[in-house]
Amino acid sequence: MSTDYQQAREALGARLRELRSTCPAGRLTGQQLARLLGWPGSKVSKLENGRQTASPEDLRAWAEATGQPDVYPELAARLAGFESHIRSWRRSLANGFKPMNEGLTAEIERSSEIWVWEEAVVPGLMQTPEYARHVIQRYAELLGVTKGVEDAVRTRARRQEWLYRPGRKARVLVWEAALRSLICPPSVLDAQLDRLTGMLGMDTVDLGIVPFAAPVKIVPANGFWVLGDRLVVAEDWHAELWLDDADNIALYKKVWKTLRESAVHGSDAHHVINSARRALGTR
Template identity: 35%
Template sequence: MSDQAQETREALGARLRGFRKDAGYSSGRAFAAATSWQESKISRIENGKQNASEEDIRVWCHLTGHEADFPDLVATVRHIDELWMEWRRQLQDGAANRQRKSLPLYQKTKVFRIWEPNVIWGTLQTADYAEAIFEEVSNFHESPADTEAAVAKRLERQKYLYEGNRIFNVLLGEQALYSNHGGSEVMRAQLDRLLAVLALPRLSLGIVPRSARLALWLGHGFSMFDDKLVMVEALSAEMSVTQPREIELYRKAFALHRQSAVYGQAARDLILTSIDHFDRRRRESFPGADSWIS
């Protein structure tokens, strides 16, 4: 959970503790007897160790005489949920709907800062590479396989590379050029795509070499939209960061990673080297086959 989400949950717990004490329930044990809850549940909620449900809030407000505060507290609970969205919930109808929801965000963003240490950023993906990614997601989360629709929506984001005055600052770790999603042929085509987008005027594509001296550990990937929102994808959930203090940390992290990156011809050379790697793998897998470059 993000710092902001945890701080909000702790603040909610402290407020509920105050309601309990003001209502004459001097201990968690006394309140547990009134609610038929476990005393440990009350302690976890008041100390920000457990999320309170909307029903928990309703009961709490009713017993402590704070019915008027119920709408405000429910809004707080829902905000906490929005800060940390479980993938299982987001993918319950497949991946296409999640991709569709991102389009308005891309449309209104003017400056993008993207850090992906080990995978090609979605908006630069080919259809085959994206298909491999979505199949992996569906298999891992055991979610509906709507791969074709999800790929179509992801590719729809690419129009923003060419429309308007948006600026795309994208950093990839060199590992992203070698992480094999879909097999050698899919990777070869994906790397060709990276060579092509290097020429886009509003795209700044940097690569952090594996041997580069780092100013910060590589960590996880993130996407920063203007200075208003950062999206972080973990195995179990997607986190939205909106607190200015936290956003500033991600902006600083991006700037530090950028110090280690190479651009222009140096980035092109790294991509060409990875292309040669997958060419060799193909020839080893199919002895006697012609090179892809013809």
């Protein structure tokens, strides 16, 4: 978790503590407030000390229980201001995959140029429906999401229309591990690799592969997308990070350019993909 994020969470906690101490009907202790809300006492302490991120529902309940419901818009704005950068998978996927996928699709539509790095999975813009289904299902099982998998597959497929529009460019780097990870049955991966081969000659795609044997100047980890000059979307196990400050955008572009120095393109990339297909033994 970033220092800026934690500082903002602690500042929100301090504001919550202030509201508890200045109730119109008299100061409430943490335990008294917890009882009013039906919460464990530890939750009040965690929220006030920045050790837990409040939900909008938590903030509304806090404002009402402390007799100050009119401060809820302020609290919600504070939360939105720092949580917009770190989107918890569990919270974002509470209503299934569709809302989250639609948000990313909208940002991609706004972009004419995208830089992508993926270390363990074929990028979504290049996934076949069957491959996408297996990838999304794995995440659904991990995070306990029970709905929206098929909606997410369809949304991901429609998103790929971006690649067929004039004036668009996807500059994609993939580590060889993504070509060999059996997140799906071998036959599905084989079809996926065949599709990658077909994309090597597309005008809107610049696809590079970083082979296992290539020397690298930076650890090939942490997949991310840079959308134009305005946004970075990076994934971790607990959350998706949306970073829109100039320093982070410049940093991620520097990482991408450094990784590109180790990549192969054209016929050399074709050779690496075909080597991965042969290893599957499906042909």
